[in-house]
Amino acid sequence: xxxVEQHPSTLxxxxxxxxxxxxxxxxxxxxxxxxxxxxxxxxxxxxxDIRSNVGEKKDQRIAVTxxxxxxxxxxxxxxxxxEDSAVYFCAARPYNNNDMRFGAGTRLTVKx
Amino acid sequence: DADVTQTPRNRxxxxxxxxxxxxxxxxxxxxxxxxxxDPGLGLRLIYYSFDVKDINKxxxxxxxxVSRQAQAKFSLSLESAIPNQTALYFCATSDAGDGxTQYFGPGTRLTVL
Numbered sequence: 329x330x331x332v333e334q335h336p337s338t339l340x341x342x343x344x345x346x347x348x349x350x351x352x353x354x355x356x357x358x359x360x361x362x363x364x365x366x367x368x369x370x371x372x373x374x375x376x377d378i379r380s381n382v383g384e385k386k387d388q389r390i391a392v393t394x395x396x397x398x399x400x401x402x403x404x405x406x407x408x409x410x411e412d413s414a415v416y417f418c419a420a421r422p423y424n425n426n427d428m429r430f431g432a433g434t435r436l437t438v439k440x
Numbered sequence: 441d442a443d444v445t446q447t448p449r450n451r452x453x454x455x456x457x458x459x460x461x462x463x464x465x466x467x468x469x470x471x472x473x474x475x476x477x478d479p480g481l482g483l484r485l486i487y488y489s490f491d492v493k494d495i496n497k498x499x500x501x502x503x504x505x506v507s508r509q510a511q512a513k514f515s516l517s518l519e520s521a522i523p524n525q526t527a528l529y530f531c532a533t534s535d536a537g538d539g540x541t542q543y544f545g546p547g548t549r550l551t552v553l
Contacts, residue, residue: 329499334482360540371530371544372483417482426471426490427498428542430482 330355332420334431341408342439349434351418352400358420361394361401366433367414375416376403408438443467444545446531452551453521461516461548463531472514473532473542474498474506476525483530489514521552 331354341347353361362377378385378392378401385392389408394401401420405412415435421428444465453459463472474486475498485498487506495506503525507515518525531545 337480362541371546373544374541377541419483426488426496427485429499430484432480432482 330429332429332431338435340437347405349403353420357422359423360421364417446545463514465533469533469535471534474516475530476527
């Protein structure tokens with residue numbers, strides 16, 4: 329089955345700096361790659377996703393890039409704010425089943 | 441998202457007990473999922489269902505069973521709970537017509553002593 333690895337496990341940045349979280353996946357059949365944000369004690373919430381037919385997607389301060397050849401995708405957050413502090417999860421899902429696999433998560437801390 | 445609810449929110453039980461976690465949704469979605477979350481392991485899929493007559497095993501189904509009683513309800517059962525099933529459990533729903541984005545419930549914290 330699919331295996332997703334996520335790095336780094338913790339990330340601390342200064343407010344206003346950029347943050348980058350990287351994930352790799354193993355199954356070339358994967359075609360859907362969402363990113364979820366989970367604040368302390370809350371449920372995961374989708375912040376952005378990308379499908380394999382595009383290489384990049386942007387939504388205000390958040391962007392995701394996908395390299396299908398290398399089987400990796402990344403989350404980029406620009407102009408970070410303290411409210412960006414949370415755990416971020418990447419995930420990958422093959423087109424031929426619905427068994428979504430998540431990365432282990434990255435705890436992002438934005439220091440004011 | 442208030443449209444996906446889980447009961448109970450917290451539960452403490454003993455080894456060997458049978459326990460059921462319930463999920464309800466008012467989003468009208470056909471697809472429902474159960475995940476467990478453990479520190480350092482992310483979210484792992486237990487079971488998923490595409491409609492009332494469809495049940496599929498996920499990555500870690502051993503020790504669990506599910507029931508899809510209606511489009512809006514999906515229950516997770518632990519027939520004989522064991523301590524390593526202590527975790528945070530999330531239900532999620534999605535609509536294939538909406539890009540299949542998954543919406544999570546608030547979670548159930550289960551402790552097995």
